Amino acid sequence: MTSTQAGGRTGQSGPKGFLVVRRAVAVPVRRVSVFTALALLALIVAGSVATLSLGRLGIPLAELGEALTGGAEGKNAFVLERLRGPRLVVAMGTGCALGLSGALFQSATRNPLGSPDVIGLGAGAGAGAAFAALMLPGTVSVPLGALIGGVLAMALVYVSTGTGFRNPARLVVAGIGVAAICAAVTQYVVYAMKRDSAAELTAYVNGSLDSRSWEDATTIGLVLLAVVPFTALVARRLSVGEMGDDISQGLGADPRSTKTYAVVLAIVLSAGAVSVAGPIAFIALTAPQIAKRITRASGPHLLLASLTGALLMVAADLCAQQLPLFEDLPVGIYTMAIGGAYLGYLLTRERRKGAL
Amino acid sequence: MATVTHVPPGSASHRGTARRVFAMIAGLAVLVLAVAASVVFGSSTTSVGDVADVLSGTADAEITTIVESRYPRTALGVLAGLCLAVAGTLMQGVTRNHLAEPGLLGINAGASASIVTATAFWGATGSTAAMWWALPGALVAGVAVQIIGSSGSGRSQVRLVLAGAVLSAVLMAYIQAVTLTKPQVFDSYRYWVVGALGGRDFDVLLSMLPFAGAGLLLALLLGHSLNALALGDATAASLGANPWAVRTGGLFAATLLSAAATAAVGPIAFVGLAVPHIVRAVVGADFRWQIVFSAVAGPSLMLAADVVGRVVMRPQELMVGIVTAFVGAPALLIAVRRMRGNA
Numbered sequence: 001m002t003s004t005q006a007g008g009r010t011g012q013s014g015p016k017g018f019l020v021v022r023r024a025v026a027v028p029v030r031r032v033s034v035f036t037a038l039a040l041l042a043l044i045v046a047g048s049v050a051t052l053s054l055g056r057l058g059i060p061l062a063e064l065g066e067a068l069t070g071g072a073e074g075k076n077a078f079v080l081e082r083l084r085g086p087r088l089v090v091a092m093g094t095g096c097a098l099g100l101s102g103a104l105f106q107s108a109t110r111n112p113l114g115s116p117d118v119i120g121l122g123a124g125a126g127a128g129a130a131f132a133a134l135m136l137p138g139t140v141s142v143p144l145g146a147l148i149g150g151v152l153a154m155a156l157v158y159v160s161t162g163t164g165f166r167n168p169a170r171l172v173v174a175g176i177g178v179a180a181i182c183a184a185v186t187q188y189v190v191y192a193m194k195r196d197s198a199a200e201l202t203a204y205v206n207g208s209l210d211s212r213s214w215e216d217a218t219t220i221g222l223v224l225l226a227v228v229p230f231t232a233l234v235a236r237r238l239s240v241g242e243m244g245d246d247i248s249q250g251l252g253a254d255p256r257s258t259k260t261y262a263v264v265l266a267i268v269l270s271a272g273a274v275s276v277a278g279p280i281a282f283i284a285l286t287a288p289q290i291a292k293r294i295t296r297a298s299g300p301h302l303l304l305a306s307l308t309g310a311l312l313m314v315a316a317d318l319c320a321q322q323l324p325l326f327e328d329l330p331v332g333i334y335t336m337a338i339g340g341a342y343l344g345y346l347l348t349r350e351r352r353k354g355a356l
Numbered sequence: 357m358a359t360v361t362h363v364p365p366g367s368a369s370h371r372g373t374a375r376r377v378f379a380m381i382a383g384l385a386v387l388v389l390a391v392a393a394s395v396v397f398g399s400s401t402t403s404v405g406d407v408a409d410v411l412s413g414t415a416d417a418e419i420t421t422i423v424e425s426r427y428p429r430t431a432l433g434v435l436a437g438l439c440l441a442v443a444g445t446l447m448q449g450v451t452r453n454h455l456a457e458p459g460l461l462g463i464n465a466g467a468s469a470s471i472v473t474a475t476a477f478w479g480a481t482g483s484t485a486a487m488w489w490a491l492p493g494a495l496v497a498g499v500a501v502q503i504i505g506s507s508g509s510g511r512s513q514v515r516l517v518l519a520g521a522v523l524s525a526v527l528m529a530y531i532q533a534v535t536l537t538k539p540q541v542f543d544s545y546r547y548w549v550v551g552a553l554g555g556r557d558f559d560v561l562l563s564m565l566p567f568a569g570a571g572l573l574l575a576l577l578l579g580h581s582l583n584a585l586a587l588g589d590a591t592a593a594s595l596g597a598n599p600w601a602v603r604t605g606g607l608f609a610a611t612l613l614s615a616a617a618t619a620a621v622g623p624i625a626f627v628g629l630a631v632p633h634i635v636r637a638v639v640g641a642d643f644r645w646q647i648v649f650s651a652v653a654g655p656s657l658m659l660a661a662d663v664v665g666r667v668v669m670r671p672q673e674l675m676v677g678i679v680t681a682f683v684g685a686p687a688l689l690i691a692v693r694r695m696r697g698n699a
Contacts, residue, residue, distance in 0.1 A: 076476075094366055113518065118518075118521075145525055151399060156689075159657070160690075160692055160693070161692055162692070162693045168514075168697060169512075169513070169514040170692050171689070172514055172517070172518055173455060173513075173514055173517055173688060173692045174688070174689055174692045175697065176460070176517060176521050176688065177519075177685045177686070177688035177689045177692070178685070178689070179679060180625065180626070180681045180685040180688075181682060181685045183681065184678045184679075184682050184685070185683035187550065187675075187678045188669075188678055191669075191672065191674060191675070191678070192669045192672065192674075199536070202532060202536060206529075206532065211404075226609055240465040281525065282525075324538075326533050326537045327537060328535065328536075328537075329536060333529045333532055333533050333536075334529075334584055336526070336528070336529040337526055337529040337530065337533075339525075340522050340523075340525040340526035340529065341526055343518075343522045344504055344519070344522045344523070344526070347504055347505070347515065347518060347522065348504055
């Protein structure tokens with residue numbers, strides 16, 4: 001596509017699969033990745049339009065363009081600015097952050113199951129967020145609480161495996177144990193402080209996007225803004241790292257420090273997402289895997305994983321808002337059901353391939 | 357992957373037997389203490405003297421009501437703890453996997469999902485109906501986990517646990533979806549979903565007894581064959597035990613016990629994991645001893661967890677299922693260190 005055009009214009013055929021800009025810069029680009037990214041973007045836009053326009057309170061399609069360009073009035077303004085706008089932005093932001101976090105973690109542990117929601121990072125951040133919000137309101141901010149919770153959970157996993165994050169079997173089992181402890185902490189905090197509010201409990205345990213504000217959208221936006229440049233820096237070293245520790249050492253990408261950076265960035269991203277939406281399950285696991293299966297390329301797929309994560313969140317939230325089967329369920333229950341089924345499918349597939 | 361050092365039946369030294377008898381007496385003493393604590397401690401403060409007065413019939417009406425309200429939950433804790441611990445021991449013996457446990461492997465979640473479905477859509481009510489509905493759910497979940505979790509070349513411990521976690525997650529999502537959308541149907545199930553001993557009466561205990569009794573009896577009968585199975589299938593067959601029959605019987609007994617416990621007190625995890633690990637360390641590899649000792653240690657752990665839950669945030673109560681996760685999940689972290697290779 002772009003490569004041949006760019007090469008043709010300068011009268012020189014650029015190397016295949018590279019995006020060449022004025023013969024000075026050549027960036028490797030796989031055509032299928034570009035198409036996939038564009039398709040994902042289109043689907044996210046479609047999902048967003050559906051989120052804003054469907055249902056009894058939806059903004060009619062004819063008025064949507066005007067409303068988005070600043071001409072919203074009355075009910076439309078309320079829906080766009082208070083009800084669904086912030087919620088949609090938070091859904092996209094958390095989806096991006098979780099997809100990216102999953103891709104980083106899976107690449108660092110070289111294991112699809114070494115993903116934040118399987119090994120207890122989400123649950124840990126959720127427990128920290130619940131603790132900060134309910135036990136220490138005002139003294140510790142929720143994002144900071146989520147970060148501390150996530151770091152503590154990962155430290156506990158790292159210590160209890162005895163082999164760090166290397167051994168996938170130990171990682172998974174220790175993660176399940178730590179996740180159970182963290183979920184118990186969350187339940188304890190909610191029952192102690194909020195007594196019997198079932199809706200409150202499920203929001204803290206499963207994650208929810210109900211009544212999010214622009215403040216939440218700003219928080220996740222800032223986290224993404226702060227972390228994404230660093231992930232771009234670590235991305236190349238991660239794809240080198242996927243060739244194995246020895247080769248990546250030989251190529252000058254120290255595998256140990258690369259993995260440490262990736263894990264730290266993943267924890268920050270997860271903590272950011274959890275602090276605005278709660279411990280949403282299985283987006284971090286599924287998004288990078290789906291991205292990988294579509295493009296069939298090597299490497300950590302950071303961009304595609306984050307786009308897929310955003311799309312999954314927007315779609316899940318659309319289900320949560322519009323499906324007539326169950327009313328008013330938090331979005332985390334949908335991602336848990338669908339993501340869990342996908343993980344079960346992955347497990348049976350891997351059995352046939354003989355891995356794990 | 358588990359190495360089971362087997363003590364052949366009959367060759368146990370006198371010292372070993374003496375140690376087990378001593379351990380058994382100590383275990384019973386702990387159980388008596390746990391029962392006493394469960395009667396004495398609660399969300400309202402009562403003293404040992406109050407309880408003595410109630411037992412001799414000289415206490416005033418209010419104290420009597422408070423103390424007597426603790427009888428059913430204590431009895432329920434004993435029976436549920438016994439069921440879960442024996443089920444865990446059976447499952448670990450049959451699958452030779454030290455991570456096997458009804459909560460982790462999704463069997464409790466299957467029983468719960470089945471009960472919730474029957475209650476929400478087919479109008480099932482009462483504790484006996486719950487027992488009967490729990491059984492098919494537990495069986496289906498157990499088979500599903502085996503199918504997803506078994507791998508082509510030998511069994512992997514981790515695959516099974518992961519399959520259980522996945523199944524539990526999906527089923528819990530379903531349970532929450534149903535209970536949140538029909539709150540009026542599930543008013544009495546609010547704490548049951550997390551696992552709780554409080555608020556149930558002796559009827560629950562009575563409807564649980566036949567299932568628990570049948571499961572325990574089957575477990576005791578299988579003890580000898582499980583010892584043979586631990587030596588490997590071929591040796592077991594030469595010793596006169598049919599490996600397939602022992603496995604099926606063991607898993608069925610474990611399912612019966614888990615279903616009964618779940619129907620009565622909700623999906624409680626980690627009791628069935630922590631107790632067998634303690635029991636193995638104390639009485640060794642003989643399954644006949646393990647099963648008997650689990651039946652003593654399980655209730656103690658369950659009651660201790662319940663007492664902690666009652667006093668930790670007075671006057672509110674913390675559900676026993678939350679406390680067992682705090683106490684039991686570390687057992688999983690300890691077990692991780694003993695896993696070898698990629699298991």
